[in-house]
Amino acid sequence: MTDLFTPNRRRLLTLAAGAAAAPFAPAVLRAQEPGRVVMSTWGGDYAKLLTQNIEEPLLKPKGIEVVQDAGTEPTRVAKSIAQRRLPRGSVDVICVQAPAAYDLEDSGLLEPLDESKVPNLKYVQPTFATPYSIPHIYxxxxxxxxxxxxxxxxxxxxxxxxxxxxxxxxxxxxxxxxxxxxxxxxxxxxxxxxxxxxxxxxxxxxxxxxxxxxxxxxxxxxxxxxxxxxxxxxxxxxxxxxxxxxxxxxxxxxxxYVSSMCVLKNAPNKAAAFAYINAALDPRAQRGFADSMGYHPTITNAALEGDVAKRLALxxxxxxxxxxxxxxxxxxxxxxxxxxxxxxxx
Amino acid sequence: MATRRPEGLTASLLIGPATLVVMLSLVLPLALLARYSLNKYDRRTFMIDAFTPENYLRFVTDPFYTGVLWTTFSIAIVTTLLCLILGFPIAYKLARSQTRWKSIGVLLIILPLFIGSTVRALGWMGVLGRGGIIDAAYGALGGSGISLLYTSFAVGIGILSINLPYMILTLQSVIEGIDARLEEAADSLGADPPRRFWHVVLPLALPGIGTGGILVFILAMNAYATPFLLGGARFQMMAPMLYREFAVNNNWPFAAAIAFILMLTTLSLTAVSGLLVQRRYKAQ
Missing domain, CATH: 3.40.190.10 (Periplasmic binding protein-like II)
Incomplete structure (x- = not known):
């Protein structure tokens, strides 16, 4: 018992470290949305690049496991609409072209987004910003x-x-x-x-x-x-x-052309969904897509360099x-x- | 005797599982599709529960859609007849052949079936398209460029190449079942080859012609990849149109109605031709 109250150097250091980390606690907690996020996406190269540029390097370290539900856009949209009345759907994030994102919002299916949920939204180029989706690439x-x-x-x-x-x-x-x-x-x-x-x-x-x-x-x-x-x-x-x-x-x-990502209102794991689309707006992920697919970054803080910059220059x-x-x-x-x-x- | 299981029960037990599988995997989805076809399409909510014939009426009253059905039917009939005309001699030759080349011949017929129809359509694109084999040959002969791609000819030849093996294999097995001695008997009675063909071989091969014809006709009516790739955007057939309504426009009720119209057309035409063949066969 007495040992508990005996201050020693190690214990003090541990306490100090804990105190220092305290202000970051919400961020740490938010960064560790555990579990699984279901990503409704096109198959093929796009899906592969999501894994290479977003899921493996940015989400896996946070303990987020991603399951891709690949298919054509209209089929996936139909599925989301069909599940609209379920309190918990099967998809967290849906990748669609911007016109389809508008339709989903018009049907009342999308979770509103803001910087408190997706901090990287503040870097999005105003031309492409919407309150219901993130522009992933354009x-x-x-x-x-x-x-x-x-x-x-x-x-x-x-x-x-x-x-x-x-x-x-x-x-x-x-x-x-x-x-x-x-x-x-x-x-x-x-x-x-x-x-x-x-x-x-x-x-x-x-x-x-x-x-x-x-x-x-x-x-x-x-x-x-x-x-x-x-x-x-x-x-x-x-x-x-x-x-x-x-x-x-x-x-x-x-x-x-804008490829959007949206969070569905009945997403089973919203915290992880926000983490996903926040990671999609990370400069590293954006540069990866520009390099391999030739699509432009939608954020202001992902300046391209070298050969990619030359190829994609407007x-x-x-x-x-x-x-x-x-x-x-x-x-x-x-x-x-x-x-x-x-x-x-x- | 009392312990013997009634025959009817054994039969039911044996066909029970298969019937159950068919019920679950075919009849139920079809029933669901039939229900969808009576619903209304709505862009926002995707489908509104209703009980309206308007999707069917929209199809049958619009010359555009009936025109697509007519194109599909024409292509299917033409390719079926060509399959028959081109396939019969090959099937006959194979069936009557006794040499070791027979198995090689059969293998050559089966081989194309190992390759998917999409891959073969892409092959035809390379043959028929601008800069393709025919274009190059035509250019070498002094022509000024020719593209046969995206025409009904391209679709016809694509479907023909896919369906021909089915026709040949069906006919071959039926012709093999015709006793060769019957033809010899006809010969010995003085029938010349055309007469022998018309009065002996053809009537006996009729069930095979019926089966093969129905098989390739159904395949042609429902062709998807070939008209999509070789016909292009300006050539319309039922299956690609159905797919577009279902998967691009997301109009499931109308797509379901198109599916039923295509299915019912194919089934009724098949039934009619089956009856005709049967009647002719009995008359012989």
Whole structure:
């Protein structure tokens, strides 16, 4: 008993260390959200890079085990909607494109985010910030062209559209082409339905529509097409793979692809979910994605260096715009139906 | 005798487990799908419980959708007939062959089935696309570039190449069951080869033609990867359209209705052709 009250050097040091750590206790506790976080994500490279850049180096040391639920975006969104009435769903964090994040928020499925939950939010570039999701990575929409056959790179949507039958459109992102047309011709990317005529003209002129993104590069290579709107990251990826391709940034501005992460309201482990998306905004993780996938960091404190910085450099004065999510959401179903009928050649 | 188990009971016990598996894995999901097809789609809540025929009506009253069904049907019929015309001689030759080349021949027919349809469609892309083998050959002959990709021809040839082995193998086994002496008898009675074929071989092979035809017709009606990859965005068939409604637009009620329309069309056409073959067979 007496021993307990006998001060000695070691005991004093232990007490002092404990006292010194006390102010950090909440942070330490928060940093050690134990257990499992279920990450609903696309499969393939993106999932692999999440493991390499976020889960292994940043979350594992904190004792957070990550389980990936990989699948296509609409399927995963459908699952989340189907589980909306359950008090505890099966997914903590969901990775979706920014328009789908808007839809999820619109359906009332997302947990509001702020700096007390996700401290790294303070570094997010204001253009991409939303109160319901974090922008994980982004890539501007650029005019990809063949430098061999296109001597004067098109500088606007209209200059690109003038290539007629030599324009390539990715079927699954045709609506982004419509928004780019609306930005140039209507001065507002939200006036999507107003540019139906422009797309119709383009298709009638013989513009090609590709069902798989991968078909774009061979089409440029073989001379089937000369130009087309794609994500900058794609151009970098294909150029790295040896395809002769260059990017021109439209003068009217670039609509931007943003890959978002959101926490669901019925996430079983919210603390770990916040820790996950906070780690996704860590400069190390952001640089990792820029290096391997060619997507730009969404935070202000992850300046790129060396070769990556050179490859991803945006031209002076490049205007980046997030898509007009509410307008996009309002017209999407009708536009999809209209687009299918337009493409049908019978 | 009293201890002998009734035959009916033994039979039920034997087919019971299989029936249960089919019930659980096929009938239940189908029943669920049928229920979904009567619901309403809503972007926010995904599906609203309802009991409405509007998804079916939307399909049958819209020329766009019925047109897609018609394209699918035409492609399926054309490829089935081509499978039959191209497959019969090969199957006959294989069935009547007695040499050691027979097993090699059968192996050559089976070999393509080892490769998935997606991989084979990608192969066809390399053959038919711009800069592909045909384009290069055409260019070498002085042509100015030709791309057969993203046409109904590309889809037709893709489906044909996938379905042909099924037809050949089905026909081969049926032709092998036809006694060769019957043909010899026809010969000895003075029938020339075409007459022998029309009056002896063909009628006896009819059940095989029916089975093979139904098999490849169903496969063609439901083809997904081939029309998706070789037909491109501008060529529409049922299975890719169904998938798009289900997995891209997330409109499960409409996708479920499309699934049922495709299934019922295929089933009724199959049943009709089965009846026709049966009637013809009995008439012989």
């Amino acid at each position: 890539s501007p929409q650029v005019i990809a062209y063949s430098p061999e056959r296109v001597k004067t790179p098109p500088k606007t949507f209209d200059e690109m559209a003038a290539y007629g039958s030599k324009v390539g459109i990715l079927d699954n992102s045709y609506i982004w082409v419509a928004m780019a047309a609306a930005l140039k011709q209507q001065g507002d990317p939200g006036k999507i339905a107003e540019v139906k005529g422009t797309l119709e003209k383009l298709i009638k002129a013989g513009a090609r529509a590709y069902t798989s993104t991968e078909a774009f590069a061979p089409a440029i290579k073989s001379g089937e097409i000369d130009v087309g709107l794609v994500w900058h990251a794609r151009v970098l990826f294909w150029t790295k793979g040896g395809v002769e391709m260059a990017a021109s940034f439209p003068a009217e501005g670039c609509l931007t 031209p002076e004065g490049a205007k980046l715009l997030p898509a007009p999510y509410p307008q996009l959401s309002a017209v999407r179903d009708d536009m999809n139906d209209w687009w299918r009928r337009l493409l049908d050649r019978r």
